[in-house]
Amino acid sequence: MKNVILVSFLVLIGIHSLAQQTDIKFLSGTDAANTVEWDFYCTDGRNSGKWSKIPVPSNWELQGFGTYNYGHDEERGKEHGLYKYEFEVPQDWKGKTVNVVFDGSMTDTRVKINGKSAGEMHQGAFYRFKYDISKLLKYGNTNLLEVDVAKHSSNESVNRAERLADFWIFGGIFRPVYLEAMPAVHMKRIAIDAKADGSFRSFIELNQSKADYSVTVDLFDLKGNNIGISVSKSVSKGETETWVEGQFDGIKSWNPEWPALYDIKISLNRNGQVIHELTERIGFRTVELREHDGFYINGEKVVFKGVNRHSFWPETGRALSEENHLQDIRLMKEMNMNAVRSSHYVPDKRFLELCDSLGLFVLNEVTGWQDGYDTIVGPKLVKETVLKDENHPSVVIWNHGNEGGWNFANEKGFHQYDIQKRPVLYPWLLKNGADTFHYPEFNQGIGRNVFGNDPFMPTELLHGLYDGGHGAGLEAFWRSYEASPLLAGGFLWVLCDEAVLRTDKEGTVYDSDGNHAPDGILGPHREKEGSFYTIKEIWSPVQVEPVTINKQWNGRLFLKNKFIYTHLNDCAFSWRAYKTEVGTTKKRLTGSGVVTNADAEPGETVRVTVDYGDALQEADIFEFTALNHEGSELYTWSWPVVQPKEIAQRSIIGDNTGQVSVEETDTNVRATANGIEVVFNKKDGTIQSVKNANGLVSLNGGPVPVGVETEVVETNWENSLDGHFQFVINYSKYPGQAVWKLHENGLLELEVQHISYMIGKYGGIRNIDYIGISFNYPEEKVEGITWMGQGPYRVWKNRTKGHNLGVWQKAITTP
Template identity: 65%
Template sequence: MISKKILYLLIALGFSVQLYPQKTKVVHLSGTDAANTVEWDFYCTDGQNSKKWSKIAVPSNWELQGFGTYNYGHDWKNKDKKLGLEHGLYKHTFTVPENWKGKTINIVFDGSMTDTKVKINGKSAGTTHQGGFTRFKYDISKLLKYGQTNLLEVDVAKQSENESINRAERQADFWIFGGIYRPVFLEILPKIHVTRAAIDAKADGALKVLIAVNNPKLNYSVTVHLYDLKGNKIHTEHLGYLKKGNSEEIFSTKFNNIKSWNPEWPTLYDITFELKHENSVLHEVTKRIGFRTIELRQHDGFYINEEKVIFKGVNRHSFWPETGRSLSEENHLEDIRLMKEMNMNAVRMSHYVPDKRFLELCDSLGIFVLNEVTGWQDGYDTLVGPKMIKEVVLKDENHPSVIIWAHGNEGGWNFANEKWIHYWDIQKRPVIYPWLLRNGVDTSHYPEYNYATGRLVSGIDPFMATELLHGLYDGGLGAGLDEYWRNYQTSPLFAGGFLWAFSDEAVLRTDKPGHVLDGDGHHAPDGILGPHREKEASFYTIKEVWSPVQISPVTINKEWNGTLILNNKFIYTNLSQCSFNWKTLKTEIGSNEKQIVGTGHILGPDTAPGTASKIKLDCRKALQDADIFEFTAKDHNGKELYTWSWPIVQPDKKATELLRLISNTAKEISIKELDGTISASANGVQIVFNKKDGTLHSVKNSKGEISITGGAVPAGSTAQITDTKWGKDEDGNFRFEILGDNYPERIIWKFHRTGLLQIEASPLQKKMEGIDYIGISFDYPEDKCIGVRWMGRGPYRVWRNRIKGSNFGVWEKQYNNTVTGETFNNLIYPEFKGYHGNLYWARLKTTETPFTIISETPNLYFQLFRPKEPEHASSKVSPLFPMGNLSFLYEIPAIGTKFKEPSKLGPKSQKGFYSGRPGDENYPIKLWLDFRAEN
């Protein structure tokens, strides 16, 4: 019981007496996220739908609601672009219960772009808040009418009166929006309350907590309770006292039997602090935390819980096409799930702090976070910078996922402000400067492949590119990643990298007819994913390269003994905690039917992180009647890490199946010569050749014409025809031979009595350098092609430096004209056109009769038409294609990034080279073309 003397004292001091625990209560005035909004009154001063009161969803960016002016951050440099200088005026009424009187009521804005003035019942709530990405609050207890309706008025200016904010936030390489785009809520606190509970929870269970109170006029005690997420109490302890006159105090303790937090095992706890006076609990605060220890060891690297970390990360903007930077729960969940699916363990917040909910999900699902103070390529001044830093740290300080602070980006910093990060952060997390070698970390952006020579080899600091392989359209990202990763991992100083960027930032233009999606030319289509998270090819390349289980190179055929070497690239997980499956498949030429011949399941071997183990699969019998072997690795949650696949047989063996099936359909061949052509007909197929050069003139079957023409012609070389000859061979098949003075020196057509057409182009013999592509080509009208089914690598197209992620199998896709990173309103993946790897056979579905092409040549690339180039593409991301649109090639080109030509991205990104010796038994290009009407 509280004595009368103390009771009178508290009343005299103006305090209400709380006999029961008082928890913080939150009441939203806006919606909780972009999917759950509340309408407020709204007036826009300029641009779309301006100068009239209407309604707007809150939270939102007003441009996406049809107001104001759209701007990309570079627009300020363009005198022809109108810069949005509008204000948004908001009004909203709300009721406050009578029984809230005597409590502390804060109004909290999680994000408002950018200068924001707040009034309650016509009176200012406080000074104008500046900066568009941080949480801010006002104590409005004395401005409220309790038991009555209250009026909230907010004036949001799109541009700031502080020029350093405009330079840091508004003149950046991203879309510039306006509005209250994150939730607005009331925070109801007891009269005496905890204003801050900053927690430093170490992996060994050690706990340090800073407790701050709003009114230090009494002695307060602090008690801690720790719970697991099932609500089981693990520990209770009295931590100590906040003595009268002290507004804050640091307490320490240690918990036993704690499970640490990491991205592979993201164990979380609920921790509650009770602020007491005598026996009364005045305020109870609960936080969700994880125990983990962060170290940046000089000249070594980052260690989390005593384990050295290599970050496999990506740069993520808070962005959705229809809602801008105002996001939903599902937006956050989807982004993190996609990162985890790509086997990423880290994300960089580019270039501002994210929603609170995003970090909560990173905590629970397991992702390392580099949290960034805004500043694209210019920093805050020393007036607003310390305020921004305080707001960043205090909002996000207790998230276990946040392990590094990034202070601006590419020059977007003010070194004088750095001291405030550790002033506020009791964890003293590492502070990096993305782009610089500073504070013991080299974060240089967009290194070339050989950059390691200057930094990793001769340097002594951990190297971690906070922007790596800048994507643009279909370039970068997956292209070159495998070699970069293999090369950089040879150094003990390699700390990982963060790809630029997660998704294309194409925004819905409510100000344009048709409400199109706009990526601002080549500025925003940088993603691994499309704007609605459509998976581009690089998604799967990254997934394979960054899989925490890697398989040492192996040849799989019918004689394989079943041995695989598994390399454990996890940081905290033993492979014994994983599981593995395999299966063998039998296929039929031209069909997408696959028969499962054999399957198997094994538990993971005892293999610690950073080591390898040999396993042996009992699959020898299952290999004998199969074409494809698949192997799947799953983590301890059953999530697929990757599924690898290999051909069991070579293409020439698969081609013999076709010959066996139709060998009994042979007919006599009839030959007919005209002035410039010669035709051969058998079994319902007529082939007409050009006498002069041996190219196809026309093809017909019993159902009509097939429009393949113009082949075979050299692709990647120039050859003059020196001789042609034709006639029947000893088996009665028609044979047409073409000789040339360069590759291919010999092409032999053979039209079989079965109606099959065979072509053989002589193998590479002469030395060749600087090859973009080399092989043979044909023409077929693109407008007559409606789909393709094929056996080979797929389902996505490949480049020379992006083979991984395309698995061997039987695939099918319909014709589309997707231009990666540009045709946002009609993105269909996989793209139809481009290069495809390791062709065995392909069946083209057409408006005419479908036809089938079968390869006997190992590792042959297949070009399926020529993709349309994006409007703003440069040569770096515009690889060359042969003149023909159906090509069969030994070599194809690599693709570059936004800033780097392919030649800067490593050995596999170089142009091709061939050198042989007399007597080499190289592989010619050997194809079968099946034009039969019933094929």
């Protein structure tokens, strides 16, 4: 009886051991924030010629080795990095298929296991490649991994596509390295095409087929609940490829606004037992590029509002952490972007997983800056790109190179391997049904978009280096483009400034290679610049139609829904009214509330009414905020309730019962009131001196017009009928006229002609960079500035969006 029990126990163990998932064992760290030290030897440059240690993944330049070089060259950066690492392999892996996997290595990479070559050298820096090392391993024992990474490729097309590119060139193993162990018979590939209606097709490839098998597909939500019923398919002996098709009811489709995800489990069975099991996280969505129409995702026409993003961090180069990826995606979402272009190479796996879960459309790009891979290396890299990223719902478009960085002969690989048949675009070209022309000038863009016949989507738009702020001009471009149904979107160049930490220089030096490295919307460490808020407002999926708000306002706002998939009743809206305090940043809330009657489908405009009661009777500023269904701010708009002159009137202290006395000499006019003495130059109207009870005030020498050439035509002064002193300056051009007023209470006031009047009168001052008036004041005495107006960032004439009305304060910092 004991023997029977023992046999039964052994049978149960055998059955359980057949059900195997793929085991993963990291040899490196998982990302730049979690590394593992390997032995390292650099052949040239800094710290070369000796064995030391290096964290993996990393770029060796940032770790103190080799040579920094910013693209565009073939002469520098020819060092090799030699790596060694010892690792253990479990005894029970014997009999399995074991691969060593590299997710990214710059660039020519040779791999040895225990002194023997793992396979042919891999070429191309940004791609996943793997070797079957099952027969090279010592199971239950210590193994030696040796890797030779050449920064300069022996294939000239790789150098042209990658090293001659317009971005930093970093050497090393910069993405994770790991082992994957699978059963002797296993699924080597599962490709899934899950449509928005719940239907799916899955292509499954086995490594071998020496018996009859079956494949089972199960779907689960992210809480582990089974969705629908299993779908199964038989696989006959000798067949290594099969398709499984089916339908799951009640699923939610994936899109960036509602990124619904599921886990799909595919099991390989033999004799009713699971021998291999793989799980992929997927989204159900349908991608179409309709000729002479546009891009449709889930049957809805899409306008991509995106940005180009390099994998970059100043201290770690191309090796990134989880937090780096999260920060970039969150900032893009905060700017109301719905898309990102992975310029100019395939991104990290983790970045795409986060785009899946947080919601961003991705244009996934095979490298080739302005030259492409040949037909030897290129097809391999296209295949590696598709097989690595094919199941991510965020990946909706493949980009084949950039600005000439392609080889048309290699395009067929996308169509051969991608079962979803996603569009293949050529950034800069009108090809395959989409016009992706880069940096269109204003009229040029209108010509291609409004009068074109193909979907228009510049994959690089408004280069940040040249426009004085990345949001500059965006509103004019975008509003004109929106007039055409062919607008498919645009991708701003670029997300962040790419200044790298130079470990070869004294001190803390961040280098952007002059003005070569990208100049972005954000700083190197993702500091928000003024254009961040401009983009946020222009691309907000809720837009407020123009309105004047004052004390007599009827409370009506018109909200336009520019979401693609979201109803406005899924959003939240609130308002606030404030009264400011002159000379400080303090403000007092006079009223607040919510708006609940916003009911508009995508593309519709709805009128809402704000019940503000008497909140505006004391208020200076009215604010209105829109939140998305997750509670994140889309934008906060603000309006002045009263005019600036009314605000300025509050700064008049005391009464006007005093008297102004005036003394005149040949050159000056001296006016005194309430202990304040001001001396004006009769020739040009500038202040010569100001005194109060404490003595001289440092302000003098103005007003002096700046930004244009102008002359003082005449000056005159008088005591006005209402008792104040008035000094008038007339100019040949801007500002036309300036008027000094010294009131009886000692308040000194300057009024300058409004610029809009001057532009109308003097057309010759239209093309100017800046315009205003200046004074003399000792810089060392300037502590800061407080102003009421648009802020907190400076406002340019071509970047008026993204600023809120308020009382702002800035401290002046000196080196």
